[in-house]
Structures are given as structure tokens and as C-alpha cells.
Amino acid sequence: MFTGIVEETGEIHSIKGEEISIICNKILEDCKIGDSISVSGVCLTITKIGSNYLNFQISEETRDKTTLGSLVNNSLVNLERAATYQSRIGGHNVEGHVESTGICRSIKKIKDSTIVTFEADAIILSNIIVKGYICIDGTSLTVNEIKKNTFKISLIPHTIAETTFKNIKIGQLVNLETDVNARYIRKYVEEIMEKNLSE
Incomplete structure (x- = not known):
């Protein structure tokens, strides 16, 4: 679950098949493989963590039904880590399931x-x-x-x-x-x- 309060914008570094790599900074804190991140409203799972980037896998359905399928290198995306019980809900409850x-x-x-x-x-x-x-x-x-x-x-x-x-x-x-x-x-x-x- 997310709140819809964007923490930072990330930059698409590379797209190779189903794998997407996003350059970021702030959301790297406390992240681990398997965590959920909202990428421009789409809930994705971290598959790899680098010094200044995160990798995710995008399914064919996600590419077809969201804007993530049209991303190219250097595109910007909105990023937010999943909310915790200690988080302030500054926005509203967001599932990360694009309709x-x-x-x-x-x-x-x-x-x-x-x-x-x-x-x-x-x-x-x-x-x-x-x-x-x-x-x-x-x-x-x-x-x-x-x-x-x-x-x-x-x-x-x-x-x-x-x-x-x-x-x-x-x-x-x-x-x-x-x-x-x-x-x-x-x-x-x-x-x-x-x-x-x-x-």
C-alpha cells in the first residue's frame, strides 16, 4: 500500500526485455530485494539493488495496460516506497494497481x-x-x-x-x-x- 506522496523522481537507465533499471537516490534507503515500490503508480517488486539504482521486472500485462510499456532511456518516473504503520498518510490509500x-x-x-x-x-x-x-x-x-x-x-x-x-x-x-x-x-x-x- 502507498500514499500517493511521491518521494522522488527516478530516471530510466536501461530497459532489457522484462527488466527495467531506474536511477534513484532517496528511496534506496532501507530498501531490500522483494520490497514493493510505486513506479509512476504501478506496484513493482525490487529484483536488484545497486549503488545508485534499482531493478524491477515488468510483466507483459503491465507493459500493455500501463504507461510503463512506453518508457525509454532517460524517461522520468515517480517513485514511492511502500507505506509503513509509522507513515504519515499525507495523500490517500493507493494500491499500485492501475485500472x-x-x-x-x-x-x-x-x-x-x-x-x-x-x-x-x-x-x-x-x-x-x-x-x-x-x-x-x-x-x-x-x-x-x-x-x-x-x-x-x-x-x-x-x-x-x-x-x-x-x-x-x-x-x-x-x-x-x-x-x-x-x-x-x-x-x-x-x-x-x-x-x-x-x-
């Missing part, structure tokens, strides 16, 4: 904030609410507005500086994961309604 990808449709600077609009599929949109959480590329963010097939979020300068959002571009794909608590509640309510209708 689908979204597309950046617009970027607008308004005073000190940057408003970004993403297009998403119907399942994602049905699981988010205004002022609710969504995880985008491993970053816990608040939904500001929902319209038809899009939603908007607001980025402050600190978030932009500390994450891969510094390089966000229109047309770019991002990894999306909605609030797991919202999904459980929706499933429970739907089951109750279905049961009542069948009685």
Missing part, C-alpha cells in the same frame, strides 16, 4: 495553479467524485471537476517541481487508479440495490 490509462487533453496556468484536464473511460469516471481522490502516475490528487468524459485536477508549484508533472504534455498517457474505498462502497451499494430489486 486504466487516461489522456492529458489540456493544460492551463491560472495564477499559481496549473489546471490539467484528462480524458478517462467510463469506469474511472464512475468511481470519482468532485473533491474526491484520484491517483495519477502515482501522485495523490483531488478531483476539481467532472464533465462527460473528462475530469480536471489542480497542480500547485511544489507538486509540479517534485514529480513528473513538470514534463506533462497534451496527448500524454497517464496511469489512473481511483480511490479503493470509493470502489468498495460502490460495489456494496450496487449489490444491495440488486438484491432489493430481485426480492
Whole structure:
């Protein structure tokens, strides 16, 4: 489990088949082989630890269903170590199980904030609410507005500086994961309604 508070951005050093090597610094502390790391919102397991890098294996399904399949050398990724019982939950509970990808449709600077609009599929949109959480590329963010097939979020300068959002571009794909608590509640309510209708 993660919190969606990015600890640092790492740089893709190499991609060889299913193995990916990421240059990093801060998250090397206290890491061991087998630990889980959120890599731009995808939960991956450490397979090798070097002096300034971590290695992971990426399955074919992960490459196909997330943005990790389009990474190239020197790409930046958001990194976060798994939360502990002593961790502060500054964001929200994030599983690292990407549901689908979204597309950046617009970027607008308004005073000190940057408003970004993403297009998403119907399942994602049905699981988010205004002022609710969504995880985008491993970053816990608040939904500001929902319209038809899009939603908007607001980025402050600190978030932009500390994450891969510094390089966000229109047309770019991002990894999306909605609030797991919202999904459980929706499933429970739907089951109750279905049961009542069948009685």
C-alpha cells in the first residue's frame, strides 16, 4: 500500500526485455530485494539493488495496460516506497494497481495553479467524485471537476517541481487508479440495490 506522496523522481537507465533499471537516490534507503515500490503508480517488486539504482521486472500485462510499456532511456518516473504503520498518510490509500490509462487533453496556468484536464473511460469516471481522490502516475490528487468524459485536477508549484508533472504534455498517457474505498462502497451499494430489486 502507498500514499500517493511521491518521494522522488527516478530516471530510466536501461530497459532489457522484462527488466527495467531506474536511477534513484532517496528511496534506496532501507530498501531490500522483494520490497514493493510505486513506479509512476504501478506496484513493482525490487529484483536488484545497486549503488545508485534499482531493478524491477515488468510483466507483459503491465507493459500493455500501463504507461510503463512506453518508457525509454532517460524517461522520468515517480517513485514511492511502500507505506509503513509509522507513515504519515499525507495523500490517500493507493494500491499500485492501475485500472486504466487516461489522456492529458489540456493544460492551463491560472495564477499559481496549473489546471490539467484528462480524458478517462467510463469506469474511472464512475468511481470519482468532485473533491474526491484520484491517483495519477502515482501522485495523490483531488478531483476539481467532472464533465462527460473528462475530469480536471489542480497542480500547485511544489507538486509540479517534485514529480513528473513538470514534463506533462497534451496527448500524454497517464496511469489512473481511483480511490479503493470509493470502489468498495460502490460495489456494496450496487449489490444491495440488486438484491432489493430481485426480492
